[in-house]
Amino acid sequence: MSKQNRRAFITTTTLVGAGLAAKALPSFKEKKKGMIHHVFFWLKNPGSKEDLDKLLAGLQTLKKIKSVRKIYIGVPASTEKRDVVDNSYHASELMFFDDLAGQKVYQDDPIHKKFIADCSHLWDKVVVYDVQDL
Amino acid sequence: MSKQNRRAFITTTTLVGAGLAAKALPSFKEKKKGMIHHVFFWLKNPGSKEDLDKLLAGLQTLKKIKSVRKIYIGVPASTEKRDVVDNSYHASELMFFDDLAGQKVYQDDPIHKKFIADCSHLWDKVVVYDVQDL
Numbered sequence: 001m002s003k004q005n006r007r008a009f010i011t012t013t014t015l016v017g018a019g020l021a022a023k024a025l026p027s028f029k030e031k032k033k034g035m036i037h038h039v040f041f042w043l044k045n046p047g048s049k050e051d052l053d054k055l056l057a058g059l060q061t062l063k064k065i066k067s068v069r070k071i072y073i074g075v076p077a078s079t080e081k082r083d084v085v086d087n088s089y090h091a092s093e094l095m096f097f098d099d100l101a102g103q104k105v106y107q108d109d110p111i112h113k114k115f116i117a118d119c120s121h122l123w124d125k126v127v128v129y130d131v132q133d134l
Numbered sequence: 135m136s137k138q139n140r141r142a143f144i145t146t147t148t149l150v151g152a153g154l155a156a157k158a159l160p161s162f163k164e165k166k167k168g169m170i171h172h173v174f175f176w177l178k179n180p181g182s183k184e185d186l187d188k189l190l191a192g193l194q195t196l197k198k199i200k201s202v203r204k205i206y207i208g209v210p211a212s213t214e215k216r217d218v219v220d221n222s223y224h225a226s227e228l229m230f231f232d233d234l235a236g237q238k239v240y241q242d243d244p245i246h247k248k249f250i251a252d253c254s255h256l257w258d259k260v261v262v263y264d265v266q267d268l
Contacts (some may be wrong), residue, residue, distance in 0.1 A: 007266050036208060055202055077234060078266070079237060092170070126218045129223070132222065133208045
């Protein structure tokens with residue numbers, strides 16, 4: 001192999017290698033499609049930090065459920081007030097499942113049932129949105 | 135080092151190494167904290183597949199906005215009907231930002247403004263939930 005050819009070969013190999021690596025590593029915006037389960041809670045005693053903390057602690061137990069792929073527990077963010085923004089809720093539970101079956105497993109899991117038994121007296125209203133990721 | 139000590143040393147090193155590795159690699163349920171922006175759309179013409187497709191295509195353009203860390207575009211999932219589940223919406227846009235500033239950058243981005251200009255005639259109602267991940 002001439003020096004020139006050898007250089008060309010190395011460059012090509014490096015580029016092909018880089019291309020493969022780029023393909024193998026998903027970009028930060030890519031993700032597996034699945035099912036999203038977003039629940040908003042309105043407390044019976046909106047002013048009670050103790051009740052909010054109890055609810056948030058209860059929500060933390062749900063991450064132990066095996067079919068829950070990801071869980072995000074939160075409170076209203078202090079974004080700009082706009083007519084379309086509903087910031088009246090007190091706690092948010094956002095979950096990702098592989099599929100509908102994963103969500104059903106979660107609903108029936110004893111940890112989920114214990115959470116409802118322990119915490120449902122804390123909330124006045126719950127709204128659930130189930131989303132199929134496209 | 136005796137054979138026995140050497141084995142003990144290797145075992146300890148391996149365990150320490152494994153411990154460090156477990157700490158360094160986040161579990162699949164762990165994630166960076168940030169801000170969640172979840173928008174639900176109700177179409178003016180709920181029966182129009184064309185309008186839904188236009189809206190979904192418009193939502194796809196939003197992933198080009200730099201401060202959008204992740205975006206999930208979806209439709210109601212066919213989960214069990216329950217009183218608490220609101221499946222009356224037609225499209226869902228779920229986004230993750232690093233922080234409140236990232237969300238503001240998104241609101242002001244020309245791509246977002248073009249989406250509103252191009253698609254707002256399609257929807258009748260929008261509800262936004264902004265969540266601070268804890």
